[in-house]
Amino acid sequence: MELSGAVLLVSFFVLLILNIPVAICIGLATLLAMLFSIDFTAAATTMTQRMAGGMNSFALLAIPFFILSGLLMGRGGIAHRLIEFAKALIGSLPGGLALVNVISCALFGSISGSAVAATSAIGGFMVPMMNKEGYDKNFNGAITVAASTTGLLIPPSNILIVYSLASGSVSIAALFIAGYVPGLLLTLSLMAIGAIYAHRKGYPTADRLPLKEALPKLLDAIPSLLLIVIVIGGIVGGVFTATEASAIAVLYSLLLAVGFYREVKLGELPGILLKATETSAVVLLLIGTSTAMSWMLSFENIPQTISQTLLTLSENPLLILLIINLILLVVGAFMDMTPAVLIFTPIFLPVVTELGISPLHFGMMMILNLCIGLCTPPVGSVLFVGCSIAKTSMTAIIRPLLPMYLAMIATLALVTYIPALSEWLPGQFGLN
Numbered sequence: 001m002e003l004s005g006a007v008l009l010v011s012f013f014v015l016l017i018l019n020i021p022v023a024i025c026i027g028l029a030t031l032l033a034m035l036f037s038i039d040f041t042a043a044a045t046t047m048t049q050r051m052a053g054g055m056n057s058f059a060l061l062a063i064p065f066f067i068l069s070g071l072l073m074g075r076g077g078i079a080h081r082l083i084e085f086a087k088a089l090i091g092s093l094p095g096g097l098a099l100v101n102v103i104s105c106a107l108f109g110s111i112s113g114s115a116v117a118a119t120s121a122i123g124g125f126m127v128p129m130m131n132k133e134g135y136d137k138n139f140n141g142a143i144t145v146a147a148s149t150t151g152l153l154i155p156p157s158n159i160l161i162v163y164s165l166a167s168g169s170v171s172i173a174a175l176f177i178a179g180y181v182p183g184l185l186l187t188l189s190l191m192a193i194g195a196i197y198a199h200r201k202g203y204p205t206a207d208r209l210p211l212k213e214a215l216p217k218l219l220d221a222i223p224s225l226l227l228i229v230i231v232i233g234g235i236v237g238g239v240f241t242a243t244e245a246s247a248i249a250v251l252y253s254l255l256l257a258v259g260f261y262r263e264v265k266l267g268e269l270p271g272i273l274l275k276a277t278e279t280s281a282v283v284l285l286l287i288g289t290s291t292a293m294s295w296m297l298s299f300e301n302i303p304q305t306i307s308q309t310l311l312t313l314s315e316n317p318l319l320i321l322l323i324i325n326l327i328l329l330v331v332g333a334f335m336d337m338t339p340a341v342l343i344f345t346p347i348f349l350p351v352v353t354e355l356g357i358s359p360l361h362f363g364m365m366m367i368l369n370l371c372i373g374l375c376t377p378p379v380g381s382v383l384f385v386g387c388s389i390a391k392t393s394m395t396a397i398i399r400p401l402l403p404m405y406l407a408m409i410a411t412l413a414l415v416t417y418i419p420a421l422s423e424w425l426p427g428q429f430g431l432n
Contacts, residue, residue, distance in 0.1 A: 011029040059243060101144055148386075
């Protein structure tokens with residue numbers, strides 16, 4: 001049994017170092033570990049059963065729908081309208097364009113549910129605009145990379161759906177509502193860093209728009225922002241489930257992009273559907289292989305061993321949460337969010353619940369922690385996209401990212417040690 005567990009962990013990291021896609025790393029490592037306990041036929045059968053079982057969930061239907069909705073929004077001119085909306089609100093403040101970047105990423109990320117999509121869509125507009133105004137291109141890329149993660153906390157968010165599945169005890173509605181306060185805190189902390197940096201560098205601010213010019217920009221963005229109201233309002237009000245809300249989001253996005261804004265032509269829809277299918281397939285493969293690995297870890301009693309080890313070290317919840325956060329920060333630097341949530345939630349959730357920490361609170365802490373990993377080398381997917389958009393190198397973009405890392409870690413500390421930041425708002429809706 002111990003040999004199988006060692007094979008699982010060692011083979012996974014070896015494959016990861018060889019730059020094999022993460023889903024393949026997880027699947028091959030799990031299958032190799034099984035072969036040390038059972039014969040090939042039984043191992044292959046168990047592997048396929050666990051993968052199929054992991055993907056066989058009605059709640060997971062929400063993910064491809066939200067992915068399609070996000071793609072429609074991305075192609076439908078939403079990013080440009082949200083940027084104009086943010087400029088009208090705060091463009092005249094110190095470091096105005098940096099603040100506009102953060103707000104736009106938060107809004108678009110929450111609508112699309114994807115940090116990579118937010119980096120691409122908002123960065124594609126904002127980075128050239130900031131370059132033109134004299135902002136440093138490395139800073140422009142850095143603020144886009146960090147800000148794009150805020151949308152993973154602000155619903156609708158696919159990773160919150162994945163955590164709901166992994167925990168087995170927290171509703172998607174509760175997670176959606178819980179994400180607002182941590183997401184807002186992260187947004188404000190990054191805005192503060194952007195404003196301080198811009199003030200120190202003497203970057204220009206935009207002129208304050210008169211009301212007659214600002215109002216049309218605000219009105220133009222309202223239909224896009226209504227998606228959040230419709231989805232979250234419907235879920236909290238009990239009108240429809242999260243899965244049904246995802247289908248409604250697709251219908252609304254389609255009407256908005258094709259009918260109202262007319263940015264997407266009917267001939268472009270097959271390409272958008274194909275892209276949504278490809279992205280969904282990657283996510284679901286990650287979910288399937290991660291579920292199989294999670295089962296193998298449980299089969300080897302690894303979660304129980306880690307739980308006993310952590311509780312042996314200390315029964316102080318503050319210290320245990322610190323240790324878990326440090327482990328997850330390392331994990332996030334090497335692993336994508338979806339497999340990290342599916343694999344490590346069953347390992348750490350029993351530990352924190354035994355210490356009296358709610359699964360809802362732990363979920364917010366875990367997601368925020370792993371958001372930092374998206375911005376850190378060597379595997380940070382958002383970091384690579386940001387470097388490409390800003391036309392800079394990873395080493396150059398890391399320096400302006402350092403104060404943003406500190407802001408994100410400070411926000412993580414607040415969310416970790418003040419449970420009310422995650423639990424208060426769901427409690428107001430009776431969702432705790």
